Amino acid sequence: MTVPFHYLDLRAFCYGTEDHDRVVSALRELVPEEIDIEQTSTEGHHGDTIRVLSARVERADEIRHVLARLRDGDVLEAIEDELDDRLDEDNSLYVHLDKQAAYRGTVRLGKGIALRGKVEAYPATREAALENLREAL
Template sequence: MASVPFHYIDLRTFCYATEDDQRVETALETYLPEEVEIDRMKSEGHHGDRIIVLSARVENADEMRHVLGKLRELADIDQVRDELDERVDDNCSFFVSLDKQSAYRDTIELGEGITLRAKVEAYPAKKDAAVENARDALA
């Protein structure tokens, strides 16, 4: 794939008080190239419990290719391609939820815990064009 039809890709997860933040960071790193830094933001839950928001944005084409390569390892990648009409919104953003536990074990699976949001390039910026560009990128 010569060009990458995305402006950027964001990955985000939450580390709750009952979780080890280093393990959660390792799970997020499963999708990221080594040189990408993970941002940490401390927050507090409704009952005062600690929550750390871990996030990373990749904007460089090579870094985005790395993330997309990981996404293509999904056993359910055909399902993701089939659901692109529901996974791309009217603002040309593509969403997928990934399993945090599996990512910690270096396995790529759909599930809960890690959110991937990618802004799809589309000219004109219409949902149909974004869906086709995302489909090509995930082929």
């Protein structure tokens, strides 16, 4: 399988009302074990602590792992007709995944986990990026 991405960034917020380990487990459902999940903290509007969990996937085999998980959940098939809307002017693809479903071992579109993938394209045009995505996905 061709890998049309330079890298994939995944991010989830862990709010004070959520179990930190469950949010980590949800991200782990998507990324390979050898990928570190980094954590930073920020303050919410009402002074509550929000943990930001993030992981960057850069190696081809690791990207294939994430794409395989998305394929298992039919996410790639679901967004196939929306690629034009999901690709920004910098050739980054955006997909939002269901954090609760990921914790339960299922990958599907929803809210809670943001995935951004920098699409490879030579020349670096939107049209070339869309073509690469369509061919690879």
